Amino acid sequence: MIKKEKLNEAVLIKEIERLSLETQKFNKSLVIKSIGDDCAIIKDKNCLLVSSDSITENVHFNFDSYDFYEIGKKSLLVNLSDIAAMGGIPRVFILSFFVPPYINEGDIRSVLLGIVAAAKKYRVSLIGGNISKSSEFSISITIIGDYKNNNAIRRFNSSKDNQVYVSGELGNSWLSFFLNHNKNYIFKNYPNLKVEDKKLIEKFIQRHKLPEPRINLGKRLSEKKLANSLTDISDGLIKDVYNIVGKECGCEINIDEIPINQDLKYICDILNIKDYIDKAISFGEDYELLWTSEKNNEKELLRLSRVKSVKIKKIGRITNKPSCVKFLKDGAVYLPKDFTFKHL
């Protein structure tokens, strides 16, 4: 057994400070003081968005399937998605590490590198944090953003005859998770799998392991006022759809319109997984955007999809039946099996 070095809090804080400075060029005028005092100081010009999300070992990830770098990345990406889900621009974040005894300094360093890689990609600045002991590994992040044109797009704000849209594809996160956890079993028990199939499976796992927060799309929906109601899909469409309809409306979702990845269909086909649509709309963790929009925005949304190279798919419509969410398949009511990701 490799002996792990003990965690030195002071050394680690120095490291966090150094990495945090690398991310502060993105928000120079905003960050007055960051790590190294009792609080960080930020100065803003707009309204601010604040959100907090945590990821925990054996709930949101496990060490068999994710390395520390990926865990770090994921912890920030899920928070960025909450800012995207308001049409906002992420600016600064503060982190809390809960560190069990079996995690060493090198592990935390990898987590930090993952966090900072995501921070650089989305131009968001690390401004503070704290570290405490625990018996399992968790990362809690609070993210602060802002938005332009006085237009943060909230939930529950749909009107009758709005159309329902979703970005990207649903189910990739589920299948990546499933394959990642069952790869060895699958490779052993499906002797007819071709070499290319195995390669495809490996590629699929890697490509869809981590979410891609739709910051640019959200920002554009906000700037151009193309959404009445907006959220991100973290718990699965069949649960999150209630967040866009509001109390006065309901909605109809056309199951056949759910955007599904071609490779996902192919892999499910060779593995004989029949209920992939149910998984795709209930497992969650895709972090795609889900929104409603006036009918006459359809052309503009299609244009946006082309310009921003992001898939946008109309999947249903808002009705005037309060809190009534219906799934339709070939025109008939469809009752999806619920595999909703359980946070509790």
Place this chain on the structure above:
Amino acid sequence: MIKKEKLNEAVLIKEIERLSLETQKFNKSLVIKSIGDDCAIIKDKNCLLVSSDSITENVHFNFDSYDFYEIGKKSLLVNLSDIAAMGGIPRVFILSFFVPPYINEGDIRSVLLGIVAAAKKYRVSLIGGNISKSSEFSISITIIGDYKNNNAIRRFNSSKDNQVYVSGELGNSWLSFFLNHNKNYIFKNYPNLKVEDKKLIEKFIQRHKLPEPRINLGKRLSEKKLANSLTDISDGLIKDVYNIVGKECGCEINIDEIPINQDLKYICDILNIKDYIDKAISFGEDYELLWTSEKNNEKELLRLSRVKSVKIKKIGRITNKPSCVKFLKDGAVYLPKDFTFKHL
């Protein structure tokens, strides 16, 4: 064994929403949108302070010594202290619960009531949060505040011949913790303890179980520009004192001037605890303020102490010996034993 009801996330979120609304009257113009969307929206006028702190089962508390209401209170109080340590005014906070299977809805409700009681006392508004599964109970809070007159008081900003001050008394948190954990043993093994002594011990535990963030004092130090360098004592004076001196200065602390509670001295005397001074300056968790000030502020600080009914004690002075912290007793160098609270 009592069967605990399962935790219902939706019910709990409703409860948090209701309690959060009760706290929003304190910051009406600031909070535009709180719980129930992907982010909270806040609008500010000043520079903002942001800080995050967590408390975890068996690290910062255990269920034998704290009930859920007290744990809730403590989780917010330690965060408020970080705002006090900048001379700021706390405004809004967002929380993350990490909930193990043995915690039920009633427990969380008690935690929330504790949090909201502290929020009401310090007029700070709950604006959001999230809940996730875990194997031990933790609460992570991010607090946002602001400050007046463009004067946030940072660390590391002392000048030679500044005087060093501390608020309140040191060591109460240590003795309360110690008595709380050893009460049964003490009551059994010290047969000469009088009934009044036992009562005093019980009272001491209760009175000093939870910290009292020095918001008003910090605000006043900032408004009246009475501190060059300010922090709070969370890790113990012998560690935290490095946060006020900075790289160009050192300091001398007079051990005999450390403010110690009379009851603490009495209890330590009857229990034959000799090294209480070392404990008082190293255990931490007192959350008193520690600052440096120009010599000519002494009268004003004494006046402030009277007006605000908070003890203020001069305990040392800043020297020009870089990073050199010395403790003196009867004029000679004193080497305190280090019982510093370990976060890792």
